Amino acid sequence: MIRDQSKDAQMQDDDQNAGPYLPRNAASHPAALHPPYRSSRLRSPQAEPITFPSTPSEESGPVFTGDLLGPLDNDLLHNFGPDGQSAIGPRIIVHGRVQDQFGRPVAGALLEVWQANAGGRYRHAKEGYIAPLDPNFGGCGRVMTDTEGRYSFRTVMPGAYPWPNGPNDWRPAHIHFSVFGAGFAQRLITQMYFEGDPLIWRCPIVGAIDDKRAVERLIAPLDMDNTAPMDALAYRFDITLRGREQTLFENRMEGL
Numbered sequence: 001m002i003r004d005q006s007k008d009a010q011m012q013d014d015d016q017n018a019g020p021y022l023p024r025n026a027a028s029h030p031a032a033l034h035p036p037y038r039s040s041r042l043r044s045p046q047a048e049p050i051t052f053p054s055t056p057s058e059e060s061g062p063v064f065t066g067d068l069l070g071p072l073d074n075d076l077l078h079n080f081g082p083d084g085q086s087a088i089g090p091r092i093i094v095h096g097r098v099q100d101q102f103g104r105p106v107a108g109a110l111l112e113v114w115q116a117n118a119g120g121r122y123r124h125a126k127e128g129y130i131a132p133l134d135p136n137f138g139g140c141g142r143v144m145t146d147t148e149g150r151y152s153f154r155t156v157m158p159g160a161y162p163w164p165n166g167p168n169d170w171r172p173a174h175i176h177f178s179v180f181g182a183g184f185a186q187r188l189i190t191q192m193y194f195e196g197d198p199l200i201w202r203c204p205i206v207g208a209i210d211d212k213r214a215v216e217r218l219i220a221p222l223d224m225d226n227t228a229p230m231d232a233l234a235y236r237f238d239i240t241l242r243g244r245e246q247t248l249f250e251n252r253m254e255g256l
Helices: 005-017 056-060 212-216
Strands: 091-100 110-115 140-144 150-156 174-180 188-194 233-236 239-241
Touching: 110 150, 140 150, 174 239, 188 239
Parallel strands: 091 233, 091 239
Antiparallel strands: 091 150, 110 140, 110 174, 174 188
16 A cells, blocks of 8 residues: 555644644754764763653743843843944844744744854853954843744844864854743754854854754845845844744753
8 A cells, every 4th residue: 555645744743733842853953962063072961861741831931021121132232332332343133033833923932142242252251262352242132022923133243263172163153042932841042143154064063963954944044125224234033943843952952
């Protein structure tokens, strides 16, 4: 008998849709142990992960309100420097949509972002890179999604930087994201890269991801339709919480 694979796939989708969350696709995540990424040799678990069904508290919270944010939280260009001084570097707008595993917008999601400055240096006590600090750039901000799941913030294009993984390893330009969705089971920590950066495909961390399409979901395309003329280029980064097309997770690769 010849099986109809399309019907089998649809039945599987229907079964998964019956629950609160689709399982994460472990095959699209990086291996916990990837020797070219030296830190993974010490940080990778020594045993197989154990999975549990989600609990009501993981599915129902947290809940954030707009009064949590300050007026400049989503403006990394100006939320650190004194007297409205602007950060140094190419100005960009990062925007997108946060959606759940079924394509529905996630409203009221809290996004926290942090990054290096335009020279590739973080404002961190243990930062070892010799690039100078920008006195007007703190490197962090936050924003909440609207009723359609959309978000937007302004910042500078982060610089690439060397890191002590190998003799000449460089991290591509990236922005870190922490996202709280409608429930703790949707918590996401990830990184956004930029279209056209040749360092993406040379990075040992990115190299741990076997699925090229999963890597591509981390790369924000240039969005010329949403630039601020004579001010800032725009990049679009859509985020999917869980499911087959989920945005790649850094923090919990085992899924539920």
